[in-house]
Amino acid sequence: MDNDQEPIRVRFAPSPTGHLHVGGARTALYNWLLARKSGGIFILRIEDTDISRSTEDNIRQIMESMLWLGLDWDEGPDREGKHGPYRQMQRLEIYRRAADELLGSDKAYRCFCSKEEIAAEREEARRASRAYVYSGRCANLKPEESAACEADGRGFVIRLRAPSGGTTVVNDLIRGEVSFDNALIGDIILVRASGIPTYNFAVAVDDSQMGITHVIRGDDHLPNTPKQLMVLEAMVKPAPAYAHLPLILGPDRTPLSKRHGASSVEEFRVRGYIPEALCNYLALLGWSYDAETTIFTTGELVEKFSLGRVGATAAVFDNDKLLWMNGYHIRNLEPEKLSLRLEEYIATTRLSGLPGTGGRPGIEELIPLAQEKMKTLADFVELTDFFFLPPTYEDKALAKLRKDELAPEILIRAAGILSGIEPYDAETIEEALRRAADEMDIRLGKLLQPVRIAVSGKLVTPGMFETLAVLGKEKGIDRINAAIKMARND
Ligand code: GLU
Numbered sequence: 001m002d003n004d005q006e007p008i009r010v011r012f013a014p015s016p017t018g019h020l021h022v023g024g025a026r027t028a029l030y031n032w033l034l035a036r037k038s039g040g041i042f043i044l045r046i047e048d049t050d051i052s053r054s055t056e057d058n059i060r061q062i063m064e065s066m067l068w069l070g071l072d073w074d075e076g077p078d079r080e081g082k083h084g085p086y087r088q089m090q091r092l093e094i095y096r097r098a099a100d101e102l103l104g105s106d107k108a109y110r111c112f113c114s115k116e117e118i119a120a121e122r123e124e125a126r127r128a129s130r131a132y133v134y135s136g137r138c139a140n141l142k143p144e145e146s147a148a149c150e151a152d153g154r155g156f157v158i159r160l161r162a163p164s165g166g167t168t169v170v171n172d173l174i175r176g177e178v179s180f181d182n183a184l185i186g187d188i189i190l191v192r193a194s195g196i197p198t199y200n201f202a203v204a205v206d207d208s209q210m211g212i213t214h215v216i217r218g219d220d221h222l223p224n225t226p227k228q229l230m231v232l233e234a235m236v237k238p239a240p241a242y243a244h245l246p247l248i249l250g251p252d253r254t255p256l257s258k259r260h261g262a263s264s265v266e267e268f269r270v271r272g273y274i275p276e277a278l279c280n281y282l283a284l285l286g287w288s289y290d291a292e293t294t295i296f297t298t299g300e301l302v303e304k305f306s307l308g309r310v311g312a313t314a315a316v317f318d319n320d321k322l323l324w325m326n327g328y329h330i331r332n333l334e335p336e337k338l339s340l341r342l343e344e345y346i347a348t349t350r351l352s353g354l355p356g357t358g359g360r361p362g363i364e365e366l367i368p369l370a371q372e373k374m375k376t377l378a379d380f381v382e383l384t385d386f387f388f389l390p391p392t393y394e395d396k397a398l399a400k401l402r403k404d405e406l407a408p409e410i411l412i413r414a415a416g417i418l419s420g421i422e423p424y425d426a427e428t429i430e431e432a433l434r435r436a437a438d439e440m441d442i443r444l445g446k447l448l449q450p451v452r453i454a455v456s457g458k459l460v461t462p463g464m465f466e467t468l469a470v471l472g473k474e475k476g477i478d479r480i481n482a483a484i485k486m487a488r489n490d
Helices: 022-038 056-069 092-104 115-127 143-151 199-209 219-234 265-270 275-283 298-304 319-331 335-348 363-373 377-387 395-403 407-419 426-440 444-456 464-471 473-488
Strands: 009-012 041-044 108-111 157-160 167-172 176-181 189-191 214-218 241-245
Touching: 009 022, 009 214, 022 041, 022 056, 022 214, 022 241, 022 265, 022 275, 022 298, 056 265, 056 275, 092 108, 092 157, 092 189, 092 199, 108 143, 157 219, 167 219, 167 241, 176 219, 189 199, 199 219, 214 219, 219 241, 275 298, 275 319, 319 363, 335 363, 335 377, 363 377, 363 464, 395 444, 395 473, 407 426, 407 444, 407 473, 426 444, 426 464, 444 464, 444 473, 464 473
Parallel strands: 009 041, 214 241
Antiparallel strands: 108 157, 157 189, 167 176
């Protein structure tokens, strides 16, 4: 940050009408990265004016997902700063004052048109195939007319006296100059009859009052920006810089939605994704550092991120790439960190009978066996549950065991060999089983397959020698003995 510049102040402003989904998470991430990179301030503002759809539970979920991703805020609902409160429904007084000022300077007016009158105007526009713009019928009510309507008990909205001609130009940091025809915007509503501000009014008031320097948000808000600029101008307040992020599409090139599978951060967490991977992946949905680099730690993102390298074209969400990236980040986690992540994962997803409950073997003992093979934290459970639970034999595995004519003989021999092994460690087990395969004149893999199925019930497991060692002699031999019967089909 240059010393002579004002510190950057950015905000993430979710409407708590649902959980945090990947589009919102990317917006939050870009704002957070810019703040952290420049030593600026990141604000969380809850836009809860849609009272029928906003819930406390959604607010809690959004905050939890953000913290899980590591996107902490400097000012927000639970971190009141001098620009608070940070929930719009707690700011009604602020909007009321702002609206009164605009009324006082005649930059806004009270509109008493009834719902029916507005509906008729809309219908007329629809019939004439033109976009609906408010006629301005109440724009020139005399003060006494306005007072009479009010005395009559008629409800009113407050409208901005907006420019009727010319254009409003948004100078977008990503999209460049985008012009909007003022005639197509009209006198927008600032405050509804209920006293609750509209989205465009509340955002303009808040961005200005909170000293926001950069508004970074999804492309879907671009058409709102000229309206917010008009409000700012009427309030004689400077406008922040705007950066509208490209849309995120699903693989079929339609806007990403639930139809495309997991779309909330919470869903990805439950599926065993780790925040390092999700942040890395989300960062690349619209931004690139260069043509090659795909792997970034969050620290590297903070260092390298810039709005200048955010592209304007839509980004396609690729689940396979995210899964690959998750595996990559899992393999690169220090075992201690992976252990913490797994403990948290198992505890919060309430998987029963699995490690983390203080039993043996502990997570740390299993990590060396599973880390290389995992793409998600859920894979760890999949790869290691048989250490704790009696194996459930997959149909495919059982069929393989039964088809293998040598299986009973292999299992009988393996049980005998294992019972004589001392010390019972991976190396000694490997030596003994290799020798047995030589003696039987079969490949090692051929020998290990029925053993693997016997102890795990699965076709894919961590390395067999390590698995047998960690499982322990008694458990291993018991399971092999039980499988001999299954292999013989009796
Ligand atoms: N509350 C809006 C939303 O959730 C965002 C508004 C903004 O960033 O200006 O889409």
